Amino acid sequence: MLGSAVQNLLALTDSIFLYHLTEVDFAAIGFVGVFYLVIAAIGYGFSKGGQIIIARRMGEANPERVGRAFYAMLYFELMLAVAMFLFMYFGASWFFAAIVNSQAVYDKSLEYLSFRSWGVFASYAGVAIIALYTGVARTRFIMYDTVLLATVNIVLNYSLIFGHFGMPAMGIAGAGLASTIAEYVALAAFAIYMLGDRKARTYHLFRLPDIDWKLIRNLFRLSVPMVAQAIVGLGSWFLFFGFIENMGERPLAISNLGRIVYLVLSIPSWGYAAGVNTLVSSFIGMNKRQAVVPIIRKTAGLCWANTLLLALPVVLFPETLLYPLFGGTDMSLVTEARPLLWLLLLILSLFSIGGVFFNGLAGTGATMTGLKLQAACAVGYLVYTWLVVEYWHLGLLWAWAAEVWYWLAIIVVSLWFLKSKQWYRLRF
Structure with missing residues (x-):
């Protein structure tokens, strides 16, 4: 629903349409889609730092300082977008060949x-705006804008992948173009909304400040651990798909189908995780640290219940409920994915709890601690996956079981840190 969930939505739409093109296209989008999610997550990670600062200023009853924090974040995001674009444009061929x-x-x-x-330019500017409105706890228009983005992307995917409505049939390239156009349309809509937002004036958003390098350095210091977390987390996911790609195009296609189901059913978890991040930071700003852990626990419980409510019917009746997305004369891929879907039910249950607890930890400002804990979990994740796929050759389900061990570890280390109360001493 928020931030990186927008990129997941775009990746989901691209994958569903390419499923109906060829199996090679479907397998490829599963791989390159995760790569682009890593790129998007870098910008999202820096926006999380800005979101924490903005929420803290609101908790301190200093809304006039929100605008400066927002523009420092936006300036930095745009500079970073240039670097990411140059990497993709000139370095992607070398990187993928390796x-x-x-x-x-x-x-x-x-x-x-x-x-x-x-x-990438629209993506990074967009997450900055999302961080602003999430940080001030006004997320309603984010939902409307996400619906607009999804609608535009669906229409353009249908048109540009298959060549409908007079458009050229571009295949997988059309999916990339459709998602890019959809992001710029959504960004323009949000910019128009901001111009008409009366409350935005209290944040001093219409006073364009000079570049505040000191504030950018503060944002960078706070955000780098979260960016590193995103790289570690999604980078591990990308390497995981790299291992699966080595197993062949069919296992990669089955895994991409599993990834789509994972993305759809994890959308509530992303929303709850973003919300608890803001709540934790705001309550600390109001000097109510004793309320932080109970809030995280209640949020995790709600997230788990909603996730299970959505996931169980899909696992029980995949051919029926997935037919609108993957229906056709050949449903063999869905049938072969059935065992993976049962494993996903366990993974989603753990993710719904672990994601909330870990984002609650980030909301305390203990981002460097979070990075160290996640990095340790990710190393174990990759070692396990390598052993299962490359050394023992145990198959697809054993490889996906890495997600179970990863989220179990995240839950344990997050609970340990939150109960230790080390974060009580953090100031920024």
């Missing part, structure tokens, strides 16, 4: 990025 075995997956991945890379 890790991809299938020539078809390699070619399709570069086709997608040739258009998708241009969306």
Whole structure:
């Protein structure tokens, strides 16, 4: 629903349409889609730092300082977007050649990025605006804007992938172009909303400040651990799909289907996680630290219940409930994915709890501690996956079980840190 969930929504839409093109396209988008999620997560990680600062200023009853924090975040995001674009535009071919075995997956991945890379500017500016409105706890228009983005992306995917409505049939490249255009449309809509937002004046958003390098350094210091967390977390996910790609195009396609189900059913968890981040920071700003852990526990319980309510019917009746997305004359991929869906039910249950607890930890400002804990969990995740896939050759389900161990570890270390109360001493 918020921030990185927007990128998950775009990746989901691209994957669903490409499922109906060819299996190679579907396998490739599963791989390159995770790569772009890593790029997007870097910008999202820096916006999380800005969100924490903005929420803290609101908790301190200093709304006039919100605008300066927002523009420091926006300036930095745009500078970072230039660097990411140059990397994708000039370095992607070398990077993918080093890790991809299938020539078809390699070619399709570069086709997608040739258009998708241009969306990084809208993506990074968009997460800055989302961080602003999430930080001041006014998220209603984010939902409307997300619906607009999804609608535009669906229409353009249908048009540009298959060549409808007079558009060229561009295949996977059309999916990249559709997602990029959708992001710019959503960004323009949010900018128009901001111009008409009367409350925005109390944040001093219409007074364009000079670049505040001191504030940017503070934002950078706070955000770097969260960016590193995103790289560690999604980077591990990307390497996981790299291991799966080495197993062949069919296992990669099955895993991409599982990833889509994972993304859809985890959307509530992303929303709860973003919300608890703001709540924790705000309550600390109001000097109510004793309320932090109870808030995180209640949020995790609600998140788990909602996730289970959505996930259980899909696991029990996949051919029926997934038919609108993956229906056709050949449903063999869905049938082969059935065992994976049962495993996903356990993974989603753990993720719904672990994601909330870990984002609650980040909301305390203990981002460096969070990075160290997540890095340790990610190392174990990758070692396990490598052993299962490359050394023991145990198969797809054993590989996906890495997610179970990862989220169990995240829950344990997050609970340990929150109960230790070390975060009581943090100031920024």
